[in-house]
Amino acid sequence: MSLAAARPIADGLFVEAGGELRLLGSECDRCGAVTFPGQASCPRCTSTDVSDRLLARRGTLWTWTIQAFAPKSPPYAVDDPEAFEPYGVGYVELPGEVRVEARLTVADPDQLRTGMAMELTLIPAPGVEPDVVTYAFRPVDGEAP
Numbered sequence: 001m002s003l004a005a006a007r008p009i010a011d012g013l014f015v016e017a018g019g020e021l022r023l024l025g026s027e028c029d030r031c032g033a034v035t036f037p038g039q040a041s042c043p044r045c046t047s048t049d050v051s052d053r054l055l056a057r058r059g060t061l062w063t064w065t066i067q068a069f070a071p072k073s074p075p076y077a078v079d080d081p082e083a084f085e086p087y088g089v090g091y092v093e094l095p096g097e098v099r100v101e102a103r104l105t106v107a108d109p110d111q112l113r114t115g116m117a118m119e120l121t122l123i124p125a126p127g128v129e130p131d132v133v134t135y136a137f138r139p140v141d142g143e144a145p
């Protein structure tokens with residue numbers, strides 16, 4: 001799915017850079033701490049000298065679970081709980097950067113294992129208009145970075 005043809009669910013989470021989808025984080029100019037989403041001040045040293053940082057597209061699955069029932073609280077609640085479809089959610093570790101909480105493109109436990117290689121992608125954002133997208137990670141072949 002091309003970012004150009006879609007509307008991001010929120011500004012400042014991901015961008016297209018050099019023809020590639022990238023998450024937009026921040027990096028502390030003083031201590032090097034990396035955050036996602038980007039923050040105006042550093043959570044480690046409280047410095048406000050932070051810069052935007054394009055994060056790695058690939059990482060490893062650090063932990064995961066399957067959301068198997070419809071969440072009851074906003075903003076995750078759905079209009080029609082009967083129509084809910086289970087989905088994977090996890091943390092993907094971007095090497096040397098940060099762990100990112102994200103939707104996963106697969107919801108089958110047999111297809112997920114901790115430490116597997118994952119790559120950034122876009123998916124339709126659940127519960128909003130059809131052309132709205134959010135970021136997610138999908139399993140990819142090959143060595144974890």
Ligand SMILES: [Zn+2]
Nearest residue numbers: 028031042045
């Ligand atoms: Zn810092």
